[in-house]
Amino acid sequence: MKILHTADIHLGVVNGKLPIEKQTVFRNNRNISIEILFNEAIKENYDVVLICGDLFHLKNVPSKTIRIFFNSVENFNRPVLYIKGNHDEKFDFDIDLPSNFIILDEERPFYKLDNKVFWGPKSKEALKGNYNKENKNILLLHGELHNQSDNDYININDYIEDYFFDYIALGHVHSFEKMQLGNSWAVYPGSLFSNGFDESGIKGYVQVTLDKDLSIEYIPFVSAGYKICECDITGFNSYNDLLTRARNVVDEKCSLNDMVRLVLKGYYTEDNNKYLDNLKRDFSDYFYFEIVDNSKLFIDFDKLKNERLSFKAEFLKLVEENEDDETIRNKIWQLGIEALRGDDISI
Numbered sequence: 239m240k241i242l243h244t245a246d247i248h249l250g251v252v253n254g255k256l257p258i259e260k261q262t263v264f265r266n267n268r269n270i271s272i273e274i275l276f277n278e279a280i281k282e283n284y285d286v287v288l289i290c291g292d293l294f295h296l297k298n299v300p301s302k303t304i305r306i307f308f309n310s311v312e313n314f315n316r317p318v319l320y321i322k323g324n325h326d327e328k329f330d331f332d333i334d335l336p337s338n339f340i341i342l343d344e345e346r347p348f349y350k351l352d353n354k355v356f357w358g359p360k361s362k363e364a365l366k367g368n369y370n371k372e373n374k375n376i377l378l379l380h381g382e383l384h385n386q387s388d389n390d391y392i393n394i395n396d397y398i399e400d401y402f403f404d405y406i407a408l409g410h411v412h413s414f415e416k417m418q419l420g421n422s423w424a425v426y427p428g429s430l431f432s433n434g435f436d437e438s439g440i441k442g443y444v445q446v447t448l449d450k451d452l453s454i455e456y457i458p459f460v461s462a463g464y465k466i467c468e469c470d471i472t473g474f475n476s477y478n479d480l481l482t483r484a485r486n487v488v489d490e491k492c493s494l495n496d497m498v499r500l501v502l503k504g505y506y507t508e509d510n511n512k513y514l515d516n517l518k519r520d521f522s523d524y525f526y527f528e529i530v531d532n533s534k535l536f537i538d539f540d541k542l543k544n545e546r547l548s549f550k551a552e553f554l555k556l557v558e559e560n561e562d563d564e565t566i567r568n569k570i571w572q573l574g575i576e577a578l579r580g581d582d583i584s585i
């Protein structure tokens with residue numbers, strides 16, 4: 239049996255920084271990606287799709303998105319098993335659901351497909367009378383397994399102490415994680431899309447093949463997302479030079495549909511102007527582009543120290559007399575001179 243395991247799709251999420259017309263484009267791209275996902279599931283001949291919670295980001299998901307999602311489910315024409323996540327609690331399924339969309343909850347704690355039994359989070363009672371280790375047993379949960387103080391903490395021992403599961407399909411954590419719990423393999427597939435610069439890595443879902451043996455494979459899912467590009471600007475000598483360096487890193491890593499953050503690092507001198515407004519404009523071919531400037535002013539401490547009647551020179555000497563560690567001294571010098579110049583300093 240071939241199982242597609244995904245979670246944390248967060249339908250309806252948008253980036254509030256985008257202008258309204260781009261939010262529409264963003265939503266449409268996500269809708270297309272949902273169709274692509276289910277088309278892959280059909281093409282690759284999956285028997286079942288598991289969605290382990292946080293399908294909808296909030297209550298007000300546009301009806302078009304909901305329609306496209308459930309149409310895709312219907313076209314797949316095989317079971318799509320779903321459990322609620324903390325985000326879905328606000329969502330109300332007051333719509334006609336396709337018959338192959340199956341919610342595992344109190345009313346329906348498990349679902350049997352051939353000799354595979356899929357157990358939902360509310361299955362503790364049902365397990366007592368219905369568990370059979372001759373079957374292949376798969377447990378679906380949404381929550382945090384490691385951190386007990388988390389609001390969404392799940393004590394996995396409640397499930398695995400008395401029963402063996404061939405596979406534990408998890409949701410909630412937004413990055414891929416595969417771990418062994420007792421004798422079982424448990425997997426967080428991570429979120430299907432990147433939903434912010436804090437989750438800008440590769441996104442995907444998990445292909446589980448479970449017959450006599452178990453195989454688990456992470457399948458990257460290509461869609462527009464958030465990308466962070468770092469560019470060292472040390473030694474740049476003109477705006478054109480800066481632009482070329484930035485274009486090289488951004489164009490190599492990103493596609494025009496991506497949401498891009500360019501992070502500048504390294505040192506610039508007082509003679510160099512970065513013209514950040516121009517730089518931002520020169521990347522307007524990207525769907526969304528922002529700059530985070532972490533570059534620092536290069537300060538020639540030796541030259542500055544020899545200035546006469548200079549407050550900066552006195553400051554440098556004072557630090558030199560009191561701090562022997564060169565790394566710490568340079569850090570204090572840098573921050574002090576930046577502060578004296580009136581720059582924003584970051585410690």
Ligand SMILES: [Mn+2]
Nearest residue numbers: 292323324410
């Ligand atoms: Mn969650």
